[in-house]
Amino acid sequence: MQPELVLASGSPRRRELLRTLGVPFSVYPSSVTEEVPGDPFPGELVEILAAKKALAVAHTQDHALVIGSDTVVALNGEILGKPKDADDAVGILQRLQGQAHQVYTGIALVEVDGGKVSRRLIGHRVTEVMVRSMNREEIEWYVATGEPMDKAGAYGLQGIGSMWVDWIDGCYTNVVGMSLPLLYDMLNELDYSVLHSFSSPENKA
Numbered sequence: 001m002q003p004e005l006v007l008a009s010g011s012p013r014r015r016e017l018l019r020t021l022g023v024p025f026s027v028y029p030s031s032v033t034e035e036v037p038g039d040p041f042p043g044e045l046v047e048i049l050a051a052k053k054a055l056a057v058a059h060t061q062d063h064a065l066v067i068g069s070d071t072v073v074a075l076n077g078e079i080l081g082k083p084k085d086a087d088d089a090v091g092i093l094q095r096l097q098g099q100a101h102q103v104y105t106g107i108a109l110v111e112v113d114g115g116k117v118s119r120r121l122i123g124h125r126v127t128e129v130m131v132r133s134m135n136r137e138e139i140e141w142y143v144a145t146g147e148p149m150d151k152a153g154a155y156g157l158q159g160i161g162s163m164w165v166d167w168i169d170g171c172y173t174n175v176v177g178m179s180l181p182l183l184y185d186m187l188n189e190l191d192y193s194v195l196h197s198f199s200s201p202e203n204k205a
């Protein structure tokens, strides 16, 4: 029997993404602080935080595959997370517009068997995103919609923000919160078959 999938996330985007796989899962958001010691590169940071989230929830499980994830935006090597407030969101968007940046998302998969962590995998993907030039009115209007507030880089590619994204280079779902091709590979590596667990017809387009 396949273990239960547990999504260690409070992100509605990650829930939607996982739902598209059509496999049963439950959701247990972790309450870890998104702080790490030192000054890691973006790829290291998202892997550390993804593992931190997954392990925090893994310790509450008996038999499960726990998924943790973390997304940051990097602009010329500088890491930008979620905006602190509306002014911060305006500032982030002013910096992002008119040049390409990178979106890093880490995924950690932790297998728990008999209440103990038996195996774990960690990985990340990078997607380049070009946000076109936005004028002050557009930025302030966009921030006032509220969409940027809980998102790394202060925009949502899956939402209104798509109006200002000229192109992306790499995995789309990686930008929105979790690369599904990466997750699929990691699940296979830990012997979990999406094909054999698929049950939900609700996602037929």
Ligand SMILES: Cc1cn([C@H]2C[C@H](O)[C@@H](COP(=O)(O)OP(=O)(O)OP(=O)(O)O)O2)c(=O)[nH]c1=O
Pocket (backbone or CB within 6 Å): 008, 009, 010, 011, 012, 013, 014, 029, 030, 034, 053, 069, 070, 071, 072, 073, 082, 103, 150, 151, 152, 153, 155, 156, 157, 158, 175, 176, 177
């Ligand atoms: C760049 C980008 C980010 N995001 C979101 C995905 C993530 O939810 C969020 C990054 O914040 P995270 O700290 O990675 O995740 P979270 O706090 O929302 O949820 P949890 O830690 O419980 O898993 O930004 C989008 O929805 N669209 C985008 O285009």
